[in-house]
Amino acid sequence: MKHRLFTLVTLLISLTFTQLAAADAGTGATDAKEHAAIETAIQHYFHGSAYSDKTRLKQAFHKQARLYLEKNDQPYWEVTATDYINWYQEANQGQFNGRLGRILYIDREGNLATVKAEILMPAKQQRYIDMLLLKKLDGVWKILSKSAFGEASSHNGQRILFILSSAHFHGDSSLPTGVSFSEIVNAYDEFAKAGFSVDFVSPQGGALPLAYINTSQPMHKKYLYDSDFMYAISHTLTPEQVMAEDYRAVHYVGGTNAMYGVADNPLLQKISMAIYEQHGGIISAVCHGTAGIAHLRLQNGEYLVKGRRISGYPDEYEHPDRPYFKEFPFLITKTIEQRGGTFLYSPRNTPHIEIDGRIITGQNYLSSAGVARAMIDMLTKETAE
Incomplete structure (x- = not known):
């Protein structure tokens, strides 16, 4: 009986994931293409912020994007994309500053997407979670907004x-x-x-x-x-x-x-x-x-x-x-x-x-x-x- 129960449970789980995979495949190559395009935008952000590459950052953010950050005792700090990009000095371009980015989650609905990303800075024992809103404009995915939370970390x-x-x-x-x-x-x-x-x-x-x-x-x-x-x-x-x-x-x-x-x-x-x-x-x-x-x-x-x-x-x-x-x-x-x-x-x-x-x-x-x-x-x- 135990073996039969395991077989049934395994079958249900396997079929569920098979159906999920089939559903993904059924939407055609479009979903995979859009997912990859969203990842590309996020990778522009990861690379640009890690290597002071303004060109890549401009590819990631919409020119009117807003960043909602925190500093000192200021829990709400609004920054424009232009100001944020200008924080990265051209003299430091190509030099790795210790930021390690990783996508944790992507959710897309039509031409809108939300991305949860992790930024690690091991040398400073810091971890940040970015919540990003993206929109596909003129055929290109761009970050419209970013809000971040930081904490001490042993990562x-x-x-x-x-x-x-x-x-x-x-x-x-x-x-x-x-x-x-x-x-x-x-x-x-x-x-x-x-x-x-x-x-x-x-x-x-x-x-x-x-x-x-x-x-x-x-x-x-x-x-x-x-x-x-x-x-x-x-x-x-x-x-x-x-x-x-x-x-x-x-x-x-x-x-x-x-x-x-x-x-x-x-x-x-x-x-x-x-x-x-x-x-x-x-x-x-x-x-x-x-x-x-x-x-x-x-x-x-x-x-x-x-x-x-x-x-x-x-x-x-x-x-x-x-x-x-x-x-x-x-x-x-x-x-x-x-x-x-x-x-x-x-x-x-x-x-x-x-x-x-x-x-x-x-x-x-x-x-x-x-x-x-x-x-x-x-x-x-x-x-x-």
Whole structure:
């Protein structure tokens, strides 16, 4: 009965996200084009304010735009776009001033859009939230108004890339599957508390199929009703949008759908190995997410897992008599061992974490937070050194 209930819940969640994705696709290329154009306007603002580039700022703001800011004991401070742009000295153009911008949310209705953006200034331990109103005028999206809120923050500006599968079904079957919600939020929460930013990428980008959601669990409820978080996982990046140099680590998230479309994706492989080999980053995985690292190769041609202690969801705990298992393109334990790795795990429902150099892996969702904490500890020590 428990298995049937899970299957039904997973199917409903998977179908819901499939319908959302289909609805997005049904609106045609127009919505995607407009979304990209809005992002372009915001990127003009991010770049212009970070590098004192007046040309980019003028591309971002309408000439009659107003900014509603705060200063000292003045809670309401109205500034014109011209005055704001002139704050940035031409002598400083091209010099990075420490501002790190990130879009948290975009909502568009016709030719109007609202954007919630985060501006981090780690050196000053400051974080700002910008609420921006944009309008499409003469075919171009422009910022009409900006209001900002600032606070002291421990955000460090360092980013972690979560790699997740886009697969809604097992293989070519109609058996539903999805990303483990527990594995996402348990790790995400640890990174957020430690001041790291997290981005999500999937083979197809866009909305993820989710599984194992239980709103009776406080951590699930916390993030299921967090609009910024849910926007991020319903608008995941495509591999083409990711720049490896932006990230300190990659984290492969499980759920049985991690068996499909991730391990054999050449762009995701390239991103992970660039972060690991070229930028000294960490590669991590949890549960079925370990499938994602099974095919990774070093520049010398050897498999990443060769000679390494690796954990993940063991083949022994699968159910070979069930239909889903017959769809698996390969087996995790068997493949890791064939490629020279040592696969280690503990009894069911027990956390198990392996740390072997800059490769950190965990057995199940119960290991997700521990893997994240091990990564944070390693990254923090590297920064301190």
